[in-house]
Structure formats: C-alpha cells, structure tokens
Amino acid sequence: MENKKLKIAITGGGTGGHLKIAKVIKEELNKRGLKPIYIGSTNGADKKWFEKDMGFSKKYFLSSKGVVNKKGLNKIISLINIFKLSLKAKKILQQNKINAVFSVGGYSAAPASFAALLLNRPLFIHEQNAYIGSLNKLLKPFSKRFFSTFLYNDPYPVEEIFFEKKRIRKELKTVIFLGGSQGAVAINNLAISLAPILKEKNINIIHQTGKKDYERIKEFYEKNAINADIFDFSKNLADKITKADFAISRAGASTMFELVANNIPAIFIPYPYAAGDHQYYNARFLEEKNAGFVIREEKIKKEKILEILFHSNLEEISKNLSKTVQKNGAEFIVDEIIKTLHQ
Numbered sequence: 001m002e003n004k005k006l007k008i009a010i011t012g013g014g015t016g017g018h019l020k021i022a023k024v025i026k027e028e029l030n031k032r033g034l035k036p037i038y039i040g041s042t043n044g045a046d047k048k049w050f051e052k053d054m055g056f057s058k059k060y061f062l063s064s065k066g067v068v069n070k071k072g073l074n075k076i077i078s079l080i081n082i083f084k085l086s087l088k089a090k091k092i093l094q095q096n097k098i099n100a101v102f103s104v105g106g107y108s109a110a111p112a113s114f115a116a117l118l119l120n121r122p123l124f125i126h127e128q129n130a131y132i133g134s135l136n137k138l139l140k141p142f143s144k145r146f147f148s149t150f151l152y153n154d155p156y157p158v159e160e161i162f163f164e165k166k167r168i169r170k171e172l173k174t175v176i177f178l179g180g181s182q183g184a185v186a187i188n189n190l191a192i193s194l195a196p197i198l199k200e201k202n203i204n205i206i207h208q209t210g211k212k213d214y215e216r217i218k219e220f221y222e223k224n225a226i227n228a229d230i231f232d233f234s235k236n237l238a239d240k241i242t243k244a245d246f247a248i249s250r251a252g253a254s255t256m257f258e259l260v261a262n263n264i265p266a267i268f269i270p271y272p273y274a275a276g277d278h279q280y281y282n283a284r285f286l287e288e289k290n291a292g293f294v295i296r297e298e299k300i301k302k303e304k305i306l307e308i309l310f311h312s313n314l315e316e317i318s319k320n321l322s323k324t325v326q327k328n329g330a331e332f333i334v335d336e337i338i339k340t341l342h343q
C-alpha cells in the first residue's frame with residue numbers, strides 16, 4: 001500500500017508521559033503527509049492535550065477508566081465497560097478504514113487496542129518505562145511490534161527541540177525543579193527547603209509546581225522574597241530546561257529522556273507508588289551509566305542533595321548524557337511501523 005493511504009489510529013494517554021509519545025508520533029506522521037486519528041479517554045488529560053489538535057483528522061474520547069486498582073464487583077463492572085467501549089472503538093476503526101493501531105499505553109488505550117485485535121489489525125505498542133505496565137503486558141504477545149528503550153534499546157521518541165537546544169553544562173548557575181506532568185509535593189517541599197540556600201549562593205531557581213500546589217509554593221517564594229520562575233505547567237518546557245544547569249526531578253520516562261536529550265545533569269526522586277517501582281528503575285538506567293543520580297523520596301537529605309549540586313563534575317555527567325541518547329526516536333518508530341505494514 002502507498003504510504004499516503006495509510007490510516008493509523010493513535011490511542012492511549014491519561015498522563016503527560018503517555019500523551020507526549022502520542023504527540024511526537026503524530027507530528028512525525030504529519031511530516032510524512034499522514035493524518036492519524038486519535039482515540040483517548042474523557043478521563044485524565046487526553047482532552048486537554050488533543051481536543052483542539054488539528055494534526056489528527058478525527059479525535060474520539062471514550063469513557064475508559066483504570067481497572068488495575070479495582071477489586072471484586074467494581075473490577076467486573078470496569079471490565080464489562082471496557083468490553084462495551086472496545087465494540088465502540090471497533091466501529092470507529094472500521095468507519096475510518098484504519099490499517100494499524102499505535103498504542104502509548106495507559107487505561108485510555110484499552111478499547112482501541114482490543115478493537116485492533118478483534119479486527120485483526122496490526123497493533124503497535126510503545127512502552128515508556130523500565131517496568132512494563134499491566135495493559136501493555138497483557139497485549140504484548142499479540143502486538144506486531146513492541147517498542148521499548150529499556151528492553152530493546154529502541155531510541156526514545158523525544159521532541160526535536162530538546163536536542164536542538166542541548167548544551168554541555170559546566171557551571172551551576174540555575175536549578176530547575178520538575179514534578180512531572182501533575183507536579184509532585186515531595187519535590188516542591190524539597191525545593192522550598194533548598195531555596196534559601198540557593199538564594200544565598202546566587203543560584204537562580206526555575207520551579208514547575210503542578211496545578212494543585214501552585215498557590216502554596218508561589219506564596220512561599222513571595223513571603224521569603226526569593227526570586228524564582230514559578231509555573232504550574234508550561235507548554236515551553238524545553239526553554240526552561242535549557243536555561244537550567246541542573247534538574248531535580250521525578251523520573252517519569254518522557255521527562256527523563258528530555259533531560260537526557262538536553263544533556264542536563266539531574267537528581268531523580270522517583271514517584272514511590274509507580275507500578276513495579278518503574279520510576280526508580282528508569283532513573284537507575286542513567287545512574288548506572290554515571291549519567292545521573294537517584295535518591296528515594298524517603299531518603300532525601302538536604303546535605304546529600306547540596307553535596308551533589310555543588311561538588312559533582314557537571315561537565316563529565318553532561319558529556320555522559322550526550323553519549324547515552326539516541327536521536328530520531330519518532331522517525332525510527334514510524335519507519336518500523338511502515339516497514340512492518342509493507343511486509
């Protein structure tokens with residue numbers, strides 16, 4: 001089949017980490033003159049990210065919800081709901097004459113992924129993390145190709161801008177605090193405990209707080225007359241990261257690989273409740289390469305953080321990061337999908 005006629009459905013989301021992959025792959029398909037459709041959920045952040053996105057020819061938001069943490073009757077009800085939504089998604093795939101489904105995982109990927117299997121359409125899956133999520137684990141044996149940086153060394157699809165703006169860090173002038181797409185109270189608390197010391201040492205602060213904690217954090221900086229670039233969520237995170245020389249961050253996979261692409265050294269404080277402790281293993285992947293630090297949330301000690309901040313060799317870590325990263329992840333994935341479909 002001619003590439004121009006390929007119709008691909010991208011599905012999945014919930015949080016920024018999944019949605020970022022959907023966005024990057026959509027942009028790569030757009031570059032090749034292809035407009036995918038999107039099938040996500042009314043729950044989570046899917047609508048916020050894509051409702052107005054013109055890079056998709058059509059967008060569908062189904063009422064899918066998580067099943068993993070439910071028990072007993074609630075689990076059965078959720079499974080019935082997924083079954084019903086899968087039939088809806090099957091109709092959507094048929095109406096749009098979809099040739100293949102690309103899933104980025106998360107509960108919102110379930111209906112369209114099952115629909116692909118019901119219709120015997122090829123299913124491609126991208127797993128972002130070092131530990132495979134439950135839906136991805138279930139569907140992996142049925143997928144045509146399973147993309148993973150951790151398992152297969154596939155290049156992670158990072159937005160080009162993080163590479164364009166990369167630079168080797170040499171000196172600590174600015175620190176950025178990142179809580180992931182939803183923000184993290186533990187990172188916020190750490191930031192405000194370090195802020196007076198950073199101020200004293202003339203280090204600039206950039207701080208992404210997440211929506212829920214924004215007012216509290218803003219008030220803290222104001223009350224203490226500490227100058228900081230504070231925001232709940234930024235659409236130009238690459239600009240903010242590029243300005244900084246060091247990051248203190250959660251270890252969500254998309255954020256982590258963006259930091260790697262930008263060559264910025266970081267201390268990762270993994271979200272302790274991530275499935276299979278995957279944020280810890282995400283970050284360990286870098287620490288093992290002498291390209292980052294991992295500290296568990298319960299083991300945070302201000303002195304230890306300050307020692308890393310002021311006494312590590314930023315240039316060496318930054319150079320190690322530049323050796324770790326592979327470019328053109330999205331291009332690679334789309335090439336693989338097209339190649340597989342033509343086989």
Ligand SMILES: CC(=O)N[C@H]1[C@@H](OP(=O)(O)OP(=O)(O)OC[C@H]2O[C@@H](n3ccc(=O)[nH]c3=O)[C@H](O)[C@@H]2O)O[C@H](CO)[C@@H](O)[C@@H]1O
Binds near residue numbers: 015
């Ligand atoms: C609590 C939780 O379960 N988190 C998971 C979620 O994380 P989360 O949704 O936090 O995802 P990531 O940290 O992987 O990615 C966040 C994305 O949002 C973007 N961003 C963030 C802040 C901002 O101000 N602006 C902005 O654009 C980042 O550039 C990044 O691309 O999905 C990741 C990928 O599956 C997992 O590794 C995480 O464990």
